Amino acid sequence: MPDTILVVVEQREGKLNRVSWETLTAGQALAAETGWTLEAAVVGSGVANFANEVAAKKVSKVYALESPRLEPYTPDAFSAALKQFIESKQPKLVLMPHTYQVRDFIPKLATAMGRTAISDCVGYKKEGSKLLFTRQMFQGKLAADVSFTCDAPWFVTFQNGAFRGDKAEAGASAAPVETVNIQIADGVIRNQPQQVFKEAKQAVDLTQAEIIVSVGRGIKEQKNIELAKQLAEALGGELAASRPICDSGWLPMDRQIGSSGQTVAPKLYLALGISGAIQHIVGMKGSRTIIAINKDSEAPIFEIADYAVVGNLFDIVPPLIEEVKKAKAGS
Amino acid sequence: MVETLLATSLQRHTRSFRLKILVCMKQVPQKDAPLKLNESGAWIREDVSYEVNEPDAYALEEALRQKEKHGGEVVVITSGPARAQQVLREALAKGADRAIHLEDNAFVGLDALNTARAFASAIQNETFDLIFTGLQSDDYGYAQTGVVLAELLGWPHATIIMHIEKSDAGIRVKRELEAGFFQFVDMPLPAVLTIQSGINKLRYATLIGIKQAKNKPLRKVTMAEVQPAVSGNLQKIERLYVPQKTKNTEFLEGSPSEVAKTLVDKLRNEVRVL
Numbered sequence: 367m368p369d370t371i372l373v374v375v376e377q378r379e380g381k382l383n384r385v386s387w388e389t390l391t392a393g394q395a396l397a398a399e400t401g402w403t404l405e406a407a408v409v410g411s412g413v414a415n416f417a418n419e420v421a422a423k424k425v426s427k428v429y430a431l432e433s434p435r436l437e438p439y440t441p442d443a444f445s446a447a448l449k450q451f452i453e454s455k456q457p458k459l460v461l462m463p464h465t466y467q468v469r470d471f472i473p474k475l476a477t478a479m480g481r482t483a484i485s486d487c488v489g490y491k492k493e494g495s496k497l498l499f500t501r502q503m504f505q506g507k508l509a510a511d512v513s514f515t516c517d518a519p520w521f522v523t524f525q526n527g528a529f530r531g532d533k534a535e536a537g538a539s540a541a542p543v544e545t546v547n548i549q550i551a552d553g554v555i556r557n558q559p560q561q562v563f564k565e566a567k568q569a570v571d572l573t574q575a576e577i578i579v580s581v582g583r584g585i586k587e588q589k590n591i592e593l594a595k596q597l598a599e600a601l602g603g604e605l606a607a608s609r610p611i612c613d614s615g616w617l618p619m620d621r622q623i624g625s626s627g628q629t630v631a632p633k634l635y636l637a638l639g640i641s642g643a644i645q646h647i648v649g650m651k652g653s654r655t656i657i658a659i660n661k662d663s664e665a666p667i668f669e670i671a672d673y674a675v676v677g678n679l680f681d682i683v684p685p686l687i688e689e690v691k692k693a694k695a696g697s
Numbered sequence: 698m699v700e701t702l703l704a705t706s707l708q709r710h711t712r713s714f715r716l717k718i719l720v721c722m723k724q725v726p727q728k729d730a731p732l733k734l735n736e737s738g739a740w741i742r743e744d745v746s747y748e749v750n751e752p753d754a755y756a757l758e759e760a761l762r763q764k765e766k767h768g769g770e771v772v773v774i775t776s777g778p779a780r781a782q783q784v785l786r787e788a789l790a791k792g793a794d795r796a797i798h799l800e801d802n803a804f805v806g807l808d809a810l811n812t813a814r815a816f817a818s819a820i821q822n823e824t825f826d827l828i829f830t831g832l833q834s835d836d837y838g839y840a841q842t843g844v845v846l847a848e849l850l851g852w853p854h855a856t857i858i859m860h861i862e863k864s865d866a867g868i869r870v871k872r873e874l875e876a877g878f879f880q881f882v883d884m885p886l887p888a889v890l891t892i893q894s895g896i897n898k899l900r901y902a903t904l905i906g907i908k909q910a911k912n913k914p915l916r917k918v919t920m921a922e923v924q925p926a927v928s929g930n931l932q933k934i935e936r937l938y939v940p941q942k943t944k945n946t947e948f949l950e951g952s953p954s955e956v957a958k959t960l961v962d963k964l965r966n967e968v969r970v971l
Contacts, residue, residue: 383935390897397934402713403810419863422769441844441854442853442854445848454712466856466857466861466874467874468799469840469844469857470855470856471844471855472844472855473809473840473841473844473845474845474847474848474854476845477813477844477848478846478848479748481931482809482931482932483841484932485839485840485841486838486840487840490718495702498935500933501838502834502838502940503837503838503937504732504835504836505725505728505835505838506940507730508734508741508937508938508939508940509937509938509939510934510935510936510938511934511935511936511939511943512932512933512934512935513932513933513935515744515929515930515931515932515933516931516932533865546871552947556853556883556884557853557855557882557883557884558866558883558884558886559880559882559883560880560881560882560883561880562879562880563877563878563879563880564876564877564878564879565878565879566877568877569863576970577970586790593713595792595849601964601971602970603875609894609895610894610895612895613894613895614733614898619877623878624892625875626857626873626875626877627876627877628876629876633968633970634964634968634970641728643835644838652962654968655967655968657960657963661847662729664729664731668924668946669940669942669944669946670943670944671946671959672944672945672946672947673947673949674946674947674948674949675948675949675956676948676959677953677956678953679894681953682956683952684953685956686955686956686957686960686961687749688957689958689960689961690964690971692961692962693961693964693965694971695810695971
């Protein structure tokens with residue numbers, strides 16, 4: 367019996383989370399390289415539709431782990447369900463997307479099974495028969511190749527955007543789908559989640575902006591945001607920010623770009639005084655062109671910038687605004 | 698006898714919601730510290746400046762605010778070499794009541810599972826109502842230790858928390874989800890919470906606080922004391938390296954006005970937004 371890779375996809379609010387396709391792409395790549403069998407699982411209540419959606423992809427089998435107690439999501443229920451299932455099926459490798467929900471239960475699941483999770487990976491390497499998982503450390507300044515020094519099952523989560531969801535291969539025919547009824551005993555679930563909601567009314571939809579001028583801590587003071595605003599206006603773009611700026615209340619939360627805020631992929635993303643912490647990068651690395659201005663030459667943002675300026679944004683932005691205005695007036 | 702029992706239970710019921718909170722804190726290299734690989738290539742050279750892991754500072758601030766609101770005690774814990782004590786001193790100066798330092802160089806290399814095991818072992822004779830950690834560390838970025846600790850203790854947990862308030866059944870917390878969504882969750886106590894940055898505004902330690910900190914209890918725990926609880930790591934950093942660049946970044950040089958002109962040139966001709 368060949369070893370198995372199990373991809374646990376994520377469904378939320380009645381939809382399959384699109385990032386699940388990225389994890390499936392990773393699973394397919396690993397299966398191809400290792401020769402292991404690829405299977406998938408979806409967890410919840412009434413999830414047959416999601417299982418069928420996944421079964422259309424190139425995967426050997428899809429499992430629907432079912433229990434009314436799996437809706438709404440709680441870490442107790444999800445951990446109990448997956449522990450039951452993984453103990454019976456014994457996959458070698460368990461892959462999940464590094465979403466907020468997965469972060470909420472995978473360390474619990476791994477610990478309950480006496481195992482460990484290598485989380486937020488951006489890729490993998492196969493060296494001989496050994497699998498190494500690559501992850502960013504020190505907020506992206508260094509990369510680490512990490513191996514498991516314990517028995518399977520091995521738990522891995524992949525960062526948003528580490529793999530291309532649109533590269534998930536379709537299957538020649540629909541894979542078999544099996545429903546697995548999960549028993550969750552009374553008293554297992556201790557949290558009582560309420561309805562998910564969006565906080566403030568969203569005044570601006572940054573995902574629709576073609577040009578975004580974004581500020582980070584390098585903007586230093588709230589009053590300096592005016593400078594970035596002028597640049598955004600000159601370019602005909604929208605103003606955005608990294609989390610610390612919104613936490614300080616200098617810009618409203620609907621201007622936040624990153625894992626907790628919006629994920630954008632505009633034609634142009636201009637990052638002013640943004641260091642490039644991972645939680646921010648995941649929200650904008652898909653931008654067509656990235657220009658970064660930062661006075662720290664080691665800032666991780668420069669790893670993904672198309673054009674980089676190592677310098678003081680307060681020296682550079684004012685003449686830039688003038689040049690942009692001149693260019694627009696001239697044309 | 699019955700009267701005494703009744704009186705005691707009434708007392709428990711009407712007593713204020715005093716909270717005994719443990720805050721797990723970590724010392725990490727400073728954000729702008731230049732990092733160099735050590736000889737083994739599997740870790741960094743430790744001759745850099747260190748600071749408190751910023752998410753943990755928010756966790757501490759939240760604990761202090763809960764104590765100010767409800768009464769109780771805030772205890773801070775960290776594991777690491779002697780230099781890590783600085784994080785505890787700062788926490789005591791800000792208002793924490795006592796500190797626990799698992800002091801040994803060897804704690805630096807422990808994975809989340811063993812760090813959590815060491816903490817659980819060190820606090821086995823305590824009765825906390827809440828344990829806070831920052832949502833993740835800025836050096837490893839795994840976001841696991843708090844959740845692992847909850848599982849080891851058999852406690853409920855919730856992650857990426859933006860608000861905590863008392864409720865009849867225990868606490869009601871506000872969990873942050875992606876893309877601007879949130880969710881309230883009701884939970885019993887005791888519980889572990891991982892705290893999101895921006896939940897509050899960080900305070901500065903006052904001079905009086907710094908002075909008072911010197912007299913607050915700081916318990917040291919050796920590796921030997923927790924050794925029975927820990928094992929070898931279940932994962933291993935094989936190598937650390939400067940990430941390979943996949944982008945062809947063009948660095949623009951010159952005076953600010955030259956750079957401005959070059960940028961506009963690029964914006965017009967290459968990015969085509971002008």
